[in-house]
Amino acid sequence: MGFIVEGDYSDDDVVLEPPPNFSMVEEGIYRSSFPRPSNFAFLQTLNLRSIIYLCPEPYPEENLDFLRSQNIRLFQFGIEGKTEPSLVTLRDAIRGALKILMDVRNHPILIHCKRGKHRTGSLVGCFRKVQSWCLSAVFEEYQHFAGIKSRSNDLRFIETFDTVCLRQCLHSIIYQYQGYGSKKRRLLYEEESVQKPQITSI
Protein backbone atom coordinates (compact mmCIF):
# COMPACT_ATOMS: atom_id res chain seq x y z
CA MET A 1 0.00 0.00 0.00
CA GLY A 2 1.41 3.33 -1.00
CA PHE A 3 -1.09 6.00 -0.09
CA ILE A 4 -3.92 6.48 2.22
CA VAL A 5 -6.54 8.96 1.38
CA GLU A 6 -7.94 11.71 3.49
CA GLY A 7 -11.47 12.65 2.64
CA ASP A 8 -15.11 12.48 3.47
CA TYR A 9 -16.48 9.19 2.24
CA SER A 10 -19.97 9.79 3.51
CA ASP A 11 -21.18 11.37 0.26
CA ASP A 12 -20.05 8.69 -2.17
CA ASP A 13 -23.63 8.34 -3.32
CA VAL A 14 -24.24 11.99 -4.13
CA VAL A 15 -24.74 12.44 -7.86
CA LEU A 16 -23.66 15.84 -9.13
CA GLU A 17 -25.53 17.46 -11.99
CA PRO A 18 -23.42 19.92 -14.00
CA PRO A 19 -25.48 22.41 -16.06
CA PRO A 20 -25.93 21.38 -19.71
CA ASN A 21 -23.01 22.45 -21.92
CA PHE A 22 -20.72 22.64 -18.90
CA SER A 23 -17.00 22.54 -19.55
CA MET A 24 -13.69 23.73 -18.18
CA VAL A 25 -12.18 26.39 -20.45
CA GLU A 26 -8.94 26.97 -18.58
CA GLU A 27 -7.58 26.72 -15.07
CA GLY A 28 -10.13 28.71 -13.06
CA ILE A 29 -12.46 29.37 -16.00
CA TYR A 30 -15.66 27.40 -16.69
CA ARG A 31 -18.57 27.73 -19.16
CA SER A 32 -22.12 26.42 -19.17
CA SER A 33 -25.77 27.05 -19.93
CA PHE A 34 -27.99 28.85 -17.40
CA PRO A 35 -27.60 27.03 -14.06
CA ARG A 36 -30.78 25.78 -12.42
CA PRO A 37 -31.23 24.96 -8.73
CA SER A 38 -30.54 21.28 -9.46
CA ASN A 39 -27.05 22.35 -10.56
CA PHE A 40 -26.20 24.33 -7.43
CA ALA A 41 -24.64 21.37 -5.58
CA PHE A 42 -22.29 20.82 -8.51
CA LEU A 43 -21.45 24.53 -8.79
CA GLN A 44 -20.55 24.57 -5.13
CA THR A 45 -17.71 22.14 -5.85
CA LEU A 46 -16.12 24.72 -8.19
CA ASN A 47 -15.59 27.23 -5.38
CA LEU A 48 -16.59 30.05 -7.74
CA ARG A 49 -15.60 33.60 -6.95
CA SER A 50 -17.48 35.20 -9.89
CA ILE A 51 -20.00 34.64 -12.65
CA ILE A 52 -20.14 36.41 -16.02
CA TYR A 53 -23.75 36.46 -17.19
CA LEU A 54 -24.26 37.48 -20.82
CA CYS A 55 -28.05 38.00 -21.07
CA PRO A 56 -30.00 41.24 -20.56
CA GLU A 57 -32.76 39.56 -18.50
CA PRO A 58 -32.59 40.02 -14.72
CA TYR A 59 -31.02 37.19 -12.75
CA PRO A 60 -33.66 34.99 -11.07
CA GLU A 61 -34.13 35.42 -7.34
CA GLU A 62 -33.24 31.82 -6.48
CA ASN A 63 -29.95 32.15 -8.38
CA LEU A 64 -29.22 35.43 -6.61
CA ASP A 65 -29.87 33.70 -3.29
CA PHE A 66 -27.38 31.00 -4.22
CA LEU A 67 -24.78 33.62 -5.19
CA ARG A 68 -25.28 35.47 -1.94
CA SER A 69 -24.93 32.29 0.10
CA GLN A 70 -21.68 31.41 -1.70
CA ASN A 71 -20.34 34.95 -1.80
CA ILE A 72 -20.11 34.88 -5.62
CA ARG A 73 -19.96 38.17 -7.51
CA LEU A 74 -22.15 38.61 -10.59
CA PHE A 75 -20.87 40.54 -13.62
CA GLN A 76 -23.68 41.05 -16.11
CA PHE A 77 -23.13 42.05 -19.74
CA GLY A 78 -26.54 42.05 -21.39
CA ILE A 79 -26.30 40.83 -24.98
CA GLU A 80 -29.59 40.34 -26.81
CA GLY A 81 -30.11 36.72 -27.81
CA LYS A 82 -32.89 36.94 -30.36
CA THR A 83 -32.53 40.24 -32.17
CA GLU A 84 -29.09 40.75 -33.64
CA PRO A 85 -27.16 43.23 -31.46
CA SER A 86 -25.23 45.99 -33.25
CA LEU A 87 -21.59 45.17 -33.85
CA VAL A 88 -20.47 48.03 -31.61
CA THR A 89 -22.72 46.92 -28.72
CA LEU A 90 -21.57 43.32 -29.04
CA ARG A 91 -17.90 44.27 -29.27
CA ASP A 92 -18.08 46.53 -26.24
CA ALA A 93 -19.84 43.83 -24.18
CA ILE A 94 -17.34 41.15 -25.17
CA ARG A 95 -14.40 43.46 -24.45
CA GLY A 96 -15.81 44.31 -21.04
CA ALA A 97 -16.46 40.65 -20.27
CA LEU A 98 -12.95 39.65 -21.38
CA LYS A 99 -11.40 42.13 -18.99
CA ILE A 100 -13.30 40.56 -16.10
CA LEU A 101 -12.61 37.04 -17.38
CA MET A 102 -8.86 37.51 -17.64
CA ASP A 103 -8.41 39.11 -14.25
CA VAL A 104 -7.26 36.26 -12.04
CA ARG A 105 -8.64 38.08 -9.01
CA ASN A 106 -12.08 37.02 -10.29
CA HIS A 107 -11.20 33.33 -10.61
CA PRO A 108 -12.59 30.69 -10.36
CA ILE A 109 -15.17 32.17 -12.73
CA LEU A 110 -18.14 30.73 -14.65
CA ILE A 111 -19.34 32.20 -17.97
CA HIS A 112 -22.91 31.53 -18.95
CA CYS A 113 -25.77 32.83 -21.06
CA LYS A 114 -28.95 30.86 -21.69
CA ARG A 115 -27.84 27.76 -23.60
CA GLY A 116 -24.06 28.22 -23.39
CA LYS A 117 -23.84 28.22 -27.18
CA HIS A 118 -23.73 31.60 -28.92
CA ARG A 119 -22.96 34.38 -26.45
CA THR A 120 -20.78 32.19 -24.26
CA GLY A 121 -19.20 30.65 -27.38
CA SER A 122 -18.40 34.09 -28.79
CA LEU A 123 -16.72 35.20 -25.57
CA VAL A 124 -14.70 31.98 -25.26
CA GLY A 125 -13.78 32.24 -28.96
CA CYS A 126 -12.38 35.75 -28.49
CA PHE A 127 -10.55 34.55 -25.38
CA ARG A 128 -8.92 31.75 -27.42
CA LYS A 129 -7.73 34.36 -29.92
CA VAL A 130 -6.05 36.23 -27.08
CA GLN A 131 -4.44 32.89 -26.22
CA SER A 132 -3.10 32.72 -29.81
CA TRP A 133 -5.13 29.67 -30.82
CA CYS A 134 -5.40 29.16 -34.57
CA LEU A 135 -8.82 30.04 -35.95
CA SER A 136 -9.75 26.51 -37.00
CA ALA A 137 -9.33 25.27 -33.42
CA VAL A 138 -11.34 28.23 -32.12
CA PHE A 139 -14.18 27.44 -34.53
CA GLU A 140 -14.07 23.72 -33.73
CA GLU A 141 -14.52 24.49 -30.05
CA TYR A 142 -17.38 26.92 -30.77
CA GLN A 143 -19.09 24.21 -32.82
CA HIS A 144 -18.69 21.53 -30.15
CA PHE A 145 -21.03 23.56 -27.97
CA ALA A 146 -23.28 25.19 -30.58
CA GLY A 147 -23.78 21.96 -32.55
CA ILE A 148 -26.37 22.36 -35.28
CA LYS A 149 -27.20 25.80 -33.86
CA SER A 150 -23.83 27.18 -35.00
CA ARG A 151 -24.20 30.75 -36.33
CA SER A 152 -21.98 32.13 -39.06
CA ASN A 153 -22.44 35.62 -37.59
CA ASP A 154 -20.74 34.50 -34.38
CA LEU A 155 -17.86 32.93 -36.30
CA ARG A 156 -17.39 36.13 -38.31
CA PHE A 157 -17.50 38.19 -35.13
CA ILE A 158 -14.80 36.03 -33.52
CA GLU A 159 -12.66 36.13 -36.66
CA THR A 160 -12.74 39.92 -36.91
CA PHE A 161 -12.45 40.61 -33.17
CA ASP A 162 -9.38 42.76 -32.60
CA THR A 163 -7.26 41.26 -29.86
CA VAL A 164 -4.37 43.69 -30.43
CA CYS A 165 -6.44 46.55 -29.11
CA LEU A 166 -7.63 44.42 -26.21
CA ARG A 167 -4.11 43.41 -25.33
CA GLN A 168 -3.08 47.03 -25.19
CA CYS A 169 -5.93 47.76 -22.79
CA LEU A 170 -5.10 44.74 -20.70
CA HIS A 171 -1.44 45.64 -20.41
CA SER A 172 -2.40 48.59 -18.35
CA ILE A 173 -4.95 47.00 -16.06
CA ILE A 174 -4.66 43.28 -15.81
CA TYR A 175 -2.22 40.80 -17.27
CA GLN A 176 -1.52 39.23 -20.56
CA TYR A 177 -2.72 35.72 -20.77
CA GLN A 178 -0.53 34.00 -23.31
CA GLY A 179 -1.23 30.29 -23.38
CA TYR A 180 -0.84 27.82 -20.59
CA GLY A 181 1.53 26.99 -17.79
CA SER A 182 4.78 27.69 -19.53
CA LYS A 183 4.17 31.42 -19.48
CA LYS A 184 3.85 32.49 -15.91
CA ARG A 185 0.97 34.84 -15.38
CA ARG A 186 2.43 37.08 -12.79
CA LEU A 187 0.73 40.20 -11.64
CA LEU A 188 2.90 42.89 -10.20
CA TYR A 189 0.92 45.40 -8.21
CA GLU A 190 2.18 48.85 -9.04
CA GLU A 191 -0.45 50.88 -7.37
CA GLU A 192 -3.80 50.01 -5.91
CA SER A 193 -5.93 52.54 -7.75
CA VAL A 194 -7.19 50.05 -10.31
CA GLN A 195 -10.13 51.25 -12.32
CA LYS A 196 -13.14 49.33 -11.08
CA PRO A 197 -15.13 47.39 -13.67
CA GLN A 198 -18.86 47.99 -13.93
CA ILE A 199 -20.55 45.32 -11.92
CA THR A 200 -24.07 44.38 -11.06
CA SER A 201 -24.07 44.44 -7.32
CA ILE A 202 -26.20 41.77 -5.69
Place this chain on the structure above:
Amino acid sequence: MGFIVEGDYSDDDVVLEPPPNFSMVEEGIYRSSFPRPSNFAFLQTLNLRSIIYLCPEPYPEENLDFLRSQNIRLFQFGIEGKTEPSLVTLRDAIRGALKILMDVRNHPILIHCKRGKHRTGSLVGCFRKVQSWCLSAVFEEYQHFAGIKSRSNDLRFIETFDTVCLRQCLHSIIYQYQGYGSKKRRLLYEEESVQKPQITSI
Protein backbone atom coordinates in the same frame (compact mmCIF):
# COMPACT_ATOMS: atom_id res chain seq x y z
CA MET B 1 -2.26 51.98 -14.14
CA GLY B 2 -2.79 49.06 -11.82
CA PHE B 3 -0.67 46.22 -13.01
CA ILE B 4 2.34 45.71 -15.11
CA VAL B 5 2.82 42.43 -16.80
CA GLU B 6 5.84 40.22 -16.81
CA GLY B 7 6.17 38.15 -19.91
CA ASP B 8 7.78 37.65 -23.23
CA TYR B 9 6.07 39.83 -25.78
CA SER B 10 8.30 38.80 -28.66
CA ASP B 11 6.03 35.93 -29.71
CA ASP B 12 2.74 37.79 -29.91
CA ASP B 13 2.43 36.70 -33.53
CA VAL B 14 2.91 32.98 -32.95
CA VAL B 15 -0.28 31.11 -33.74
CA LEU B 16 -0.75 27.97 -31.68
CA GLU B 17 -2.45 24.95 -33.19
CA PRO B 18 -4.10 22.67 -30.63
CA PRO B 19 -4.76 19.12 -31.91
CA PRO B 20 -8.33 18.57 -33.18
CA ASN B 21 -10.77 17.69 -30.39
CA PHE B 22 -8.49 19.29 -27.80
CA SER B 23 -10.04 20.24 -24.49
CA MET B 24 -9.24 20.64 -20.82
CA VAL B 25 -10.94 17.92 -18.76
CA GLU B 26 -9.83 19.03 -15.33
CA GLU B 27 -7.01 20.89 -13.70
CA GLY B 28 -3.92 19.14 -15.06
CA ILE B 29 -5.88 16.80 -17.38
CA TYR B 30 -6.31 17.35 -21.13
CA ARG B 31 -7.77 15.33 -24.02
CA SER B 32 -7.29 15.45 -27.77
CA SER B 33 -6.91 13.52 -31.01
CA PHE B 34 -3.49 12.21 -32.10
CA PRO B 35 -1.03 15.13 -31.94
CA ARG B 36 0.90 15.89 -35.12
CA PRO B 37 4.18 17.82 -35.33
CA SER B 38 2.26 21.01 -36.12
CA ASN B 39 0.67 20.69 -32.64
CA PHE B 40 3.95 20.33 -30.74
CA ALA B 41 4.41 24.08 -30.12
CA PHE B 42 0.96 24.18 -28.55
CA LEU B 43 1.58 21.05 -26.47
CA GLN B 44 4.75 22.60 -25.12
CA THR B 45 2.68 25.32 -23.48
CA LEU B 46 0.88 22.65 -21.40
CA ASN B 47 4.09 21.59 -19.62
CA LEU B 48 2.98 17.96 -19.84
CA ARG B 49 4.50 15.40 -17.55
CA SER B 50 2.74 12.38 -19.10
CA ILE B 51 0.65 11.13 -21.99
CA ILE B 52 -1.91 8.32 -21.94
CA TYR B 53 -2.09 6.78 -25.42
CA LEU B 54 -5.01 4.42 -26.00
CA CYS B 55 -4.16 2.76 -29.34
CA PRO B 56 -2.24 -0.49 -29.91
CA GLU B 57 -0.16 0.94 -32.79
CA PRO B 58 3.43 1.93 -31.98
CA TYR B 59 4.03 5.61 -31.27
CA PRO B 60 5.57 7.40 -34.29
CA GLU B 61 9.27 8.22 -34.07
CA GLU B 62 8.77 11.98 -34.42
CA ASN B 63 6.30 11.98 -31.53
CA LEU B 64 8.72 9.91 -29.43
CA ASP B 65 11.45 12.47 -30.22
CA PHE B 66 9.17 15.25 -29.00
CA LEU B 67 8.40 13.33 -25.79
CA ARG B 68 12.10 12.72 -25.16
CA SER B 69 12.94 16.39 -25.71
CA GLN B 70 10.21 17.44 -23.28
CA ASN B 71 10.83 14.68 -20.77
CA ILE B 72 7.23 13.44 -21.08
CA ARG B 73 6.41 9.87 -20.01
CA LEU B 74 4.24 7.74 -22.28
CA PHE B 75 1.71 5.32 -20.82
CA GLN B 76 0.25 3.13 -23.55
CA PHE B 77 -2.94 1.11 -23.16
CA GLY B 78 -3.61 -0.52 -26.52
CA ILE B 79 -7.35 -0.63 -27.22
CA GLU B 80 -8.37 -1.83 -30.67
CA GLY B 81 -10.23 0.85 -32.60
CA LYS B 82 -11.86 -1.09 -35.42
CA THR B 83 -12.61 -4.56 -34.14
CA GLU B 84 -14.67 -4.55 -30.98
CA PRO B 85 -12.41 -5.38 -28.00
CA SER B 86 -13.71 -7.89 -25.46
CA LEU B 87 -15.41 -6.31 -22.48
CA VAL B 88 -12.77 -7.72 -20.12
CA THR B 89 -9.90 -6.33 -22.22
CA LEU B 90 -11.53 -2.94 -22.49
CA ARG B 91 -12.38 -2.78 -18.79
CA ASP B 92 -8.87 -3.73 -17.76
CA ALA B 93 -7.33 -1.12 -20.08
CA ILE B 94 -9.66 1.63 -18.85
CA ARG B 95 -9.05 0.69 -15.23
CA GLY B 96 -5.30 0.77 -15.76
CA ALA B 97 -5.50 4.10 -17.58
CA LEU B 98 -7.70 5.61 -14.84
CA LYS B 99 -5.14 4.73 -12.20
CA ILE B 100 -2.46 6.60 -14.15
CA LEU B 101 -4.85 9.46 -14.93
CA MET B 102 -5.87 10.04 -11.33
CA ASP B 103 -2.39 9.97 -9.89
CA VAL B 104 -1.48 13.63 -9.56
CA ARG B 105 2.19 12.73 -9.77
CA ASN B 106 1.57 12.19 -13.50
CA HIS B 107 -0.04 15.61 -14.07
CA PRO B 108 -0.24 17.61 -16.26
CA ILE B 109 -1.37 14.71 -18.43
CA LEU B 110 -2.82 14.41 -21.94
CA ILE B 111 -5.16 11.57 -22.97
CA HIS B 112 -5.38 10.77 -26.64
CA CYS B 113 -6.23 8.01 -29.09
CA LYS B 114 -6.60 8.60 -32.81
CA ARG B 115 -9.56 10.98 -33.15
CA GLY B 116 -10.17 11.75 -29.48
CA LYS B 117 -13.72 10.44 -29.75
CA HIS B 118 -14.35 6.85 -28.68
CA ARG B 119 -11.44 5.51 -26.65
CA THR B 120 -10.62 8.89 -25.12
CA GLY B 121 -14.33 9.59 -24.65
CA SER B 122 -14.82 6.26 -22.85
CA LEU B 123 -11.93 6.94 -20.48
CA VAL B 124 -13.11 10.48 -19.71
CA GLY B 125 -16.67 9.20 -19.27
CA CYS B 126 -15.54 6.67 -16.65
CA PHE B 127 -13.48 9.39 -14.97
CA ARG B 128 -16.59 11.59 -14.74
CA LYS B 129 -18.43 8.73 -13.04
CA VAL B 130 -15.67 8.59 -10.44
CA GLN B 131 -16.25 12.35 -10.04
CA SER B 132 -19.95 11.58 -9.34
CA TRP B 133 -21.28 13.33 -12.45
CA CYS B 134 -24.82 12.35 -13.38
CA LEU B 135 -24.98 10.07 -16.40
CA SER B 136 -26.77 12.55 -18.66
CA ALA B 137 -23.93 15.06 -18.25
CA VAL B 138 -21.36 12.32 -18.87
CA PHE B 139 -23.12 11.31 -22.10
CA GLU B 140 -23.50 14.91 -23.25
CA GLU B 141 -19.77 15.44 -22.88
CA TYR B 142 -19.01 12.20 -24.75
CA GLN B 143 -21.27 13.34 -27.56
CA HIS B 144 -19.70 16.80 -27.82
CA PHE B 145 -16.52 15.11 -28.96
CA ALA B 146 -17.88 12.06 -30.79
CA GLY B 147 -20.52 14.06 -32.68
CA ILE B 148 -22.29 11.96 -35.29
CA LYS B 149 -19.77 9.18 -34.63
CA SER B 150 -21.25 8.54 -31.17
CA ARG B 151 -21.32 4.79 -30.40
CA SER B 152 -23.99 3.23 -28.23
CA ASN B 153 -21.49 0.53 -27.18
CA ASP B 154 -19.29 3.19 -25.60
CA LEU B 155 -22.23 4.71 -23.77
CA ARG B 156 -23.25 1.30 -22.45
CA PHE B 157 -19.68 0.60 -21.38
CA ILE B 158 -19.51 3.89 -19.45
CA GLU B 159 -22.90 3.28 -17.87
CA THR B 160 -22.00 -0.17 -16.60
CA PHE B 161 -18.41 0.65 -15.60
CA ASP B 162 -18.01 -0.17 -11.92
CA THR B 163 -16.46 2.78 -10.12
CA VAL B 164 -16.99 1.25 -6.68
CA CYS B 165 -14.40 -1.42 -7.40
CA LEU B 166 -12.07 1.18 -8.88
CA ARG B 167 -12.42 3.40 -5.86
CA GLN B 168 -11.49 0.52 -3.61
CA CYS B 169 -8.34 -0.08 -5.68
CA LEU B 170 -7.52 3.61 -5.70
CA HIS B 171 -7.88 3.96 -1.96
CA SER B 172 -4.85 1.80 -1.56
CA ILE B 173 -2.61 3.35 -4.18
CA ILE B 174 -3.64 6.83 -5.16
CA TYR B 175 -6.29 9.17 -3.94
CA GLN B 176 -9.97 9.59 -4.27
CA TYR B 177 -10.91 12.26 -6.69
CA GLN B 178 -14.30 13.52 -5.65
CA GLY B 179 -15.23 16.59 -7.64
CA TYR B 180 -13.42 19.85 -7.76
CA GLY B 181 -11.63 22.25 -5.49
CA SER B 182 -13.83 21.94 -2.47
CA LYS B 183 -12.63 18.44 -1.73
CA LYS B 184 -8.93 18.59 -1.02
CA ARG B 185 -7.02 15.86 -2.75
CA ARG B 186 -4.41 15.12 -0.19
CA LEU B 187 -1.99 12.28 -0.54
CA LEU B 188 -0.42 10.91 2.58
CA TYR B 189 2.62 8.81 1.88
CA GLU B 190 2.54 5.75 4.05
CA GLU B 191 5.37 3.84 2.56
CA GLU B 192 7.34 4.37 -0.59
CA SER B 193 6.97 0.90 -2.08
CA VAL B 194 4.23 1.91 -4.49
CA GLN B 195 3.46 -0.67 -7.09
CA LYS B 196 4.78 0.67 -10.36
CA PRO B 197 2.29 0.91 -13.22
CA GLN B 198 3.11 -0.78 -16.49
CA ILE B 199 4.61 1.83 -18.74
CA THR B 200 5.99 1.92 -22.20
CA SER B 201 9.49 3.20 -21.65
CA ILE B 202 10.68 5.58 -24.33
